[in-house]
Amino acid sequence: MARPLATQEERDHRSKQLLDAALALWQEHPDRIASVAEVAQRAGVAKGTVYLYFRSKEDLLLAAHERHVAGFFAALVARAACSERMVFDDMMLLTRQHFVEPPVVLPLATLVAGVRHKGVTPEALEAFETRVAEGLRVTGAMLLRHFALPDELAGVRLLMRSYALILGLWQLVGSEQPICRSPEVAAMLLPDYPSELDAALRALWQGTLE
Amino acid sequence: MARPLATQEERDHRSKQLLDAALALWQEHPDRIASVAEVAQRAGVAKGTVYLYFRSKEDLLLAAHERHVAGFFAALVARAACSERMVFDDMMLLTRQHFVEPPVVLPLATLVAGVRHKGVTPEALEAFETRVAEGLRVTGAMLLRHFALPDELAGVRLLMRSYALILGLWQLVGSEQPICRSPEVAAMLLPDYPSELDAALRALWQGTLE
Amino acid sequence: MARPLATQEERDHRSKQLLDAALALWQEHPDRIASVAEVAQRAGVAKGTVYLYFRSKEDLLLAAHERHVAGFFAALVARAACSERMVFDDMMLLTRQHFVEPPVVLPLATLVAGVRHKGVTPEALEAFETRVAEGLRVTGAMLLRHFALPDELAGVRLLMRSYALILGLWQLVGSEQPICRSPEVAAMLLPDYPSELDAALRALWQGTLE
Amino acid sequence: MARPLATQEERDHRSKQLLDAALALWQEHPDRIASVAEVAQRAGVAKGTVYLYFRSKEDLLLAAHERHVAGFFAALVARAACSERMVFDDMMLLTRQHFVEPPVVLPLATLVAGVRHKGVTPEALEAFETRVAEGLRVTGAMLLRHFALPDELAGVRLLMRSYALILGLWQLVGSEQPICRSPEVAAMLLPDYPSELDAALRALWQGTLE
DNA sequence: AATGAATGAGGTTTCATTCAT
DNA sequence: CATGAATGAAACCTCATTCAT
Numbered sequence: 001m002a003r004p005l006a007t008q009e010e011r012d013h014r015s016k017q018l019l020d021a022a023l024a025l026w027q028e029h030p031d032r033i034a035s036v037a038e039v040a041q042r043a044g045v046a047k048g049t050v051y052l053y054f055r056s057k058e059d060l061l062l063a064a065h066e067r068h069v070a071g072f073f074a075a076l077v078a079r080a081a082c083s084e085r086m087v088f089d090d091m092m093l094l095t096r097q098h099f100v101e102p103p104v105v106l107p108l109a110t111l112v113a114g115v116r117h118k119g120v121t122p123e124a125l126e127a128f129e130t131r132v133a134e135g136l137r138v139t140g141a142m143l144l145r146h147f148a149l150p151d152e153l154a155g156v157r158l159l160m161r162s163y164a165l166i167l168g169l170w171q172l173v174g175s176e177q178p179i180c181r182s183p184e185v186a187a188m189l190l191p192d193y194p195s196e197l198d199a200a201l202r203a204l205w206q207g208t209l210e
Numbered sequence: 211m212a213r214p215l216a217t218q219e220e221r222d223h224r225s226k227q228l229l230d231a232a233l234a235l236w237q238e239h240p241d242r243i244a245s246v247a248e249v250a251q252r253a254g255v256a257k258g259t260v261y262l263y264f265r266s267k268e269d270l271l272l273a274a275h276e277r278h279v280a281g282f283f284a285a286l287v288a289r290a291a292c293s294e295r296m297v298f299d300d301m302m303l304l305t306r307q308h309f310v311e312p313p314v315v316l317p318l319a320t321l322v323a324g325v326r327h328k329g330v331t332p333e334a335l336e337a338f339e340t341r342v343a344e345g346l347r348v349t350g351a352m353l354l355r356h357f358a359l360p361d362e363l364a365g366v367r368l369l370m371r372s373y374a375l376i377l378g379l380w381q382l383v384g385s386e387q388p389i390c391r392s393p394e395v396a397a398m399l400l401p402d403y404p405s406e407l408d409a410a411l412r413a414l415w416q417g418t419l420e
Numbered sequence: 421m422a423r424p425l426a427t428q429e430e431r432d433h434r435s436k437q438l439l440d441a442a443l444a445l446w447q448e449h450p451d452r453i454a455s456v457a458e459v460a461q462r463a464g465v466a467k468g469t470v471y472l473y474f475r476s477k478e479d480l481l482l483a484a485h486e487r488h489v490a491g492f493f494a495a496l497v498a499r500a501a502c503s504e505r506m507v508f509d510d511m512m513l514l515t516r517q518h519f520v521e522p523p524v525v526l527p528l529a530t531l532v533a534g535v536r537h538k539g540v541t542p543e544a545l546e547a548f549e550t551r552v553a554e555g556l557r558v559t560g561a562m563l564l565r566h567f568a569l570p571d572e573l574a575g576v577r578l579l580m581r582s583y584a585l586i587l588g589l590w591q592l593v594g595s596e597q598p599i600c601r602s603p604e605v606a607a608m609l610l611p612d613y614p615s616e617l618d619a620a621l622r623a624l625w626q627g628t629l630e
Numbered sequence: 631m632a633r634p635l636a637t638q639e640e641r642d643h644r645s646k647q648l649l650d651a652a653l654a655l656w657q658e659h660p661d662r663i664a665s666v667a668e669v670a671q672r673a674g675v676a677k678g679t680v681y682l683y684f685r686s687k688e689d690l691l692l693a694a695h696e697r698h699v700a701g702f703f704a705a706l707v708a709r710a711a712c713s714e715r716m717v718f719d720d721m722m723l724l725t726r727q728h729f730v731e732p733p734v735v736l737p738l739a740t741l742v743a744g745v746r747h748k749g750v751t752p753e754a755l756e757a758f759e760t761r762v763a764e765g766l767r768v769t770g771a772m773l774l775r776h777f778a779l780p781d782e783l784a785g786v787r788l789l790m791r792s793y794a795l796i797l798g799l800w801q802l803v804g805s806e807q808p809i810c811r812s813p814e815v816a817a818m819l820l821p822d823y824p825s826e827l828d829a830a831l832r833a834l835w836q837g838t839l840e
Numbered sequence: 841a842a843t844g845a846a847t848g849a850g851g852t853t854t855c856a857t858t859c860a861t
Numbered sequence: 862c863a864t865g866a867a868t869g870a871a872a873c874c875t876c877a878t879t880c881a882t
Contacts, residue, residue, distance in 0.1 A: 168377040
């Protein structure tokens with residue numbers, strides 16, 4: 001039996017381990033949501049321990065999702081803090097790095113969107129939204145320094161619209177099932193997700209900024 | 211015991227009944243997915259009968275979702291067939307009528323997106339995608355007659371991008387939880403969904419058409 | 421829709437078709453009991469039609485089993501009617517031909533034994549037992565002409581004991597699972613079923629006949 | 631909620647409780663197989679708990695059956711360890727005590743034989759067979775000290791043949807249906823099961839031992 | 841703090857049988 | 862006689878969560 005973890009630091013570490021485990025399992029089996037037992041085993045703790053760190057399974061998923069979002073915010077802040085002026089392609093690069101290329105981000109975001117009403121505790125949801133709102137505010141404000149935007153709210157808006165497009169488009173065309181998709185449908189459903197996303201975001205930004 | 215239904219017409223009717231029941235239940239309890247037993251009872255049939263019409267519960271949900279999409283397509287075709295030239299506001303009207311105002315459409319779309327990998331039979335998924343692709347092709351082509359688009363594919367693209375924005379944005383801000391959302395977050399998370407969607411779509415179309 | 425079958429002959433034919441179908445399916449998939457729907461489809465009739473010929477699924481299985489038993493009786497009668505004196509090896513030959521070699525006979529017999537209490541209608545069971553009893557009486561009596569038995573009842577007894585040994589031994593060692601059986605167990609569980617059955621029956625007959 | 635059971639001993643006890651419950655239910659309603667829910671309720675545990683101890687319902691049935699077999703082996707070992715020389719009647723006594731008189735043993739054995747291919751997990755099946763093989767080896771070896779047998783394998787063989795006869799004969803005549811059996815058939819189908827079994831086993835042993 | 845055995849609601853699916861046509 | 866859509870009971874199993882230790 002593991003010893004009690006006293007410090008906050010240790011708590012955070014344990015928490016991270018659990019998220020790591022959940023994300024690793026999700027990455028290995030993108031087609032199914034790992035059970036709490038699996039996550040616990042992977043993290044090397046007992047099932048009950050998970051509930052010492054997250055009030056529900058959905059809270060855990062939400063936290064994993066937040067990690068992704070926070071990662072994007074951090075990268076955007078880092079880039080925007082740089083003196084060199086950002087252009088749209090810089091945004092696309094970050095988008096690709098944080099949303100398109102990592103295979104688990106958008107599936108998890110989709111799942112979280114669908115599950116939000118269910119098992120997430122109100123406290124966790126509010127905390128999540130508060131932190132995301134703060135992140136949006138900060139990054140939205142930074143955009144002003146690089147793009148021709150009227151005010152801070154416009155930056156927030158642009159970010160949200162972009163994210164909406166990223167997520168919505170992925171749900172339409174991005175989830176490449178292993179099942180065979182007939183050629184005609186594939187052709188109809190447009191080019192690959194990354195290309196189409198690029199074009200769509202470009203249009204959105206152009207329409208917004210001008 | 212109900213009498214056997216022989217004709218194709220009757221089969222379709224029964225099928226509709228089941229979808230009606232599922233959607234009605236969803237509308238009454240947006241927070242939970244009704245069980246197959248509930249759907250059957252609501253439709254006035256036995257549980258096993260559901261499986262004569264849908265191979266799995268997820269197939270049923272997908273069919274309900276498809277009905278919504280098909281309804282939008284049909285309305286768009288009807289409007290576009292009209293000689294009077296369409297403008298963006300006509301599109302917004304249809305969008306509001308078919309996606310924003312009906313309370314079940316976007317939650318169901320979200321759910322379907324998240325569940326797509328699970329219980330849906332490959333056949334049902336392929337059939338769904340094929341029909342949607344066909345709908346996109348037809349409606350995309352009609353858009354050419356009203357908007358300045360280079361070719362049919364551009365119409366399809368525009369429709370898909372719009373839908374992505376509608377869905378993605380709803381997942382971000384539209385799902386109004388009964389839970390209290392702190393004022394700051396609410397303020398940050400922008401105005402109401404319909405207004406923001408209008409602005410975002412407008413920007414997208416403007417950026418795309420010009 | 422098929423035309424009504426008027427004559428008794430046609431009824432018998434239909435009945436045979438159903439048994440053929442059931443046995444063919446069983447032979448193809450010895451690991452599962454075909455559903456009534458499968459049997460019906462295989463026989464080229466509708467599901468409901470099965471119930472015009474058999475009151476329950478178990479009645480159908482019992483009839484299929486009876487066919488096997490009757491086949492053995494017929495062969496035994498044919499051989500015993502022959503003037504040439506039978507010896508034990510003649511019995512073994514018939515046993516092999518009718519029970520050991522056909523792959524479905526003993527599995528079905530086992531199934532019927534296990535299911536006898538359940539869905540078989542009393543009428544069908546009594547009819548089955550009556551006919552089997554008659555077969556036993558006739559064949560048991562014929563044995564008197566070939567083996568040193570005190571009376572007719574002794575012949576019946578010998579047949580029943582033999583059948584019990586055939587069936588019981590098969591249930592112990594004969595059902596070759598596809599699953600791997602560890603070498604030690606396999607060694608312990610004796611040689612193959614046919615050899616062991618031969619030895620066991622020989623012992624039984626020897627002990628019975630003196 | 632019952633408190634968790636830590637020790638192996640407690641696990642065994644719980645396991646026994648479940649088997650007891652299953653057998654008690656079987657005894658009360660020999661005509662139907664109790665559902666897992668019933669077994670759990672009878673044992674005073676939750677349904678899910680059953681699956682902590684047995685991987686499937688059939689594994690549970692197999693374990694119950696093994697208990698019977700093991701009980702016979704133990705009794706045989708105990709008797710054979712006794713210095714006093716065993717004779718056939720000692721074997722018959724054990725047979726009656728462990729197979730004929732307890733009303734559930736042979737029905738369950740029949741059921742297990744018929745169901746073996748289905749829900750039993752390969753692991754459980756192999757474990758069962760291994761333990762039974764070991765029991766056979768041990769008891770078969772002990773027979774050498776009491777009966778004129780050439781070697782250990784002959785003892786194993788004799789046991790298996792006997793069991794086959796016990797089981798097979800029961801399946802033929804032992805299962806006394808509540809349904810009325812016509813007098814002629816009853817007469818034909820021989821005396822009662824115990825007497826006939828006695829005679830048959832006697833013949834088998836005589837023929838085997840020479 | 842950590843454990844993990846126990847819980848038990850919940851869910852999907854199958855399939856033998858019926859009966860209106 | 863034949864059909865096959867409808868039935869609905871029955872069954873198994875999973876898994877998020879709790880709580881005594």
